[in-house]
Amino acid sequence: MRSGLAEAVIPFMFRLVDGPLPLDELAVYVAARSEPAKPGRHWSDYVGRKPQAVKETGHLSLVAFCQPCDVVELWFDRNPNDQLQLIWLLDYLRSHPEILAKARLRLIAFDLITEDANSIAKSLPHIPTIGVTADELETASMAWQAYAAPTPETCAELVHRDLNALLMLRPALIDLLAELPSISTGLGATEIRFLELIARGYEGTNALFHLRSLRRTRVFNEWELGWLLQGLALGPRPAVAGA
Structure with a gap:
């Protein structure tokens, strides 16, 4: 927002690397706002310096809010938690082809949290974008199902498959698997x-x-x-x- 690169920036605050997956909270976050929902549980609650469009349509579901947008860019860096958020979101958007048709994935090779806004703006022309195709969707869905499985065997097998559609996913999965308890020490x-x-x-x-x-x-x-x-x-x- 500070760099003037987008009309609205919608952050995903969920931590998916530790503990039970917050599937119910994720569903509430992207759904239309319901009156009993507590503050901070809806996507519109975290949009900084809310533009008029968010003020007027912040009660909508995330998909409905994105309907009139010309472009929907997905910015998720190489951090393992970011990559998990990305595969969850792509899996969720599989049933919304009208949003995917205007979606572009930015290949972010730096930490979005620590990078200076001016640096991001200057480097933007050099940050490649790709369209979201069936390859990205299939890879994301396969990876999310493997990660959400009750045991890690499927996820461990996944790193030996073709994940080139999402270039930062395999290193993230390897890092996540390394945090499982060692069979010799019990430590990650x-x-x-x-x-x-x-x-x-x-x-x-x-x-x-x-x-x-x-x-x-x-x-x-x-x-x-x-x-x-x-x-x-x-x-x-x-x-x-x-x-």
């Missing part, structure tokens, strides 16, 4: 990396949480990292200790 990739960094003297949460290039894992946010660290410290046989 981030937990193991925490122990390695602490053993090397990185004791503060600032270093453990924010030095991403040092940690080299990218699945969890700060709150989720905190829960992982707490689990390492508060188990019956703590892996870490200290104030």
